[in-house]
Amino acid sequence: MDRYTRLNSLLELLTERGRLDIEEVAGELDVSPATIRRDFDHLAEQQLVTRTRGGAVSAPVSYDLPLRYKASRNVSEKQRIGAATAALLPAGCVLGLTGGTTATEVARAVAARAPVSGGTAADQEPATIVTNAVNIAGELMVRPHVRVVLTGGVARPQSYELIGPLAERTLSDLSLDVAVLGVDAVDPDFGASTRHEGEAAINALIASRARQVIVVADSSKLAQRAFARVCPVSAMATLVTDDQAPAAVVTAFERLGVRVLLA
Secondary structure, three states, X not given: OOHHHHXXXXXXXXXXXXXXXXXXXXXXXXXXXXHHHHHHHHHHHOOOEEEEOOEEEEOOOOOOOOOOOOOOOOHHHHHHHHHHHHHHOOOOOEEEEOOOHHHHHHHHHHHHOOOOOOOOHHHHOOEEEEEOEHHHHHHHOOOOOEEEEEOOOEEEOOOOEXXXXXXXXXXXXXXXXXXXXEOOXXXXXXXXEEOOHHHHHHHHHHXXXXXXXXXXXXXXXXXXXXXXXXXXXXXXXXXEEOOOOOHHHHHHHHHOOOEEEEO
């Protein structure tokens, strides 16, 4: 289990129980007590837990710790994609992030990164995440080192995304360093696409406001097309997928100038 997955597991256990013991939870997660002790210290530095002798309790704040996003297929693949994508993002960047389960894992991986101790001024800058996903904003708002900008708009209950003219108005005035797009399908010929035209329009606007576009999609979405195109392949700098991606599809993207990262 990698660190960011373990940190999220600890937060979920704290949400359920309110208090955790180092020795007990180390056995549950099959890691050493020293590892759990460091994890608790890290979460305490982010003001998400309060350390106690031998464990930790939920921090005395006015919010609930984030609950797991709805269950989805290919969870481990999406978590690896999220971690690999977060590793590509420079400290203090302005990130545009769409909705979706894979994008949610990117958000969690970004949120799990603490500011670099003793680093440069840029390393200490909080990440700014602009998103139209209500669930992602809800998770990130509890992280003091992440600045969250949530677009306006009309919420779609199927995806937790805000769409429509209000979202467009917010995004039209912003400049993003990187856009990370969670999509329903991505094809070498058709590009990135999603099932709903309203989501596609907002996601396309997020992409257009960024200097660099990263598409995140597990291998089941490759060489597939959905109803509404978000952006052509020519707009994509990087595709992050899992290690089950067919070699022929990876080669097709690379021939079109897209960097493919297998997580």
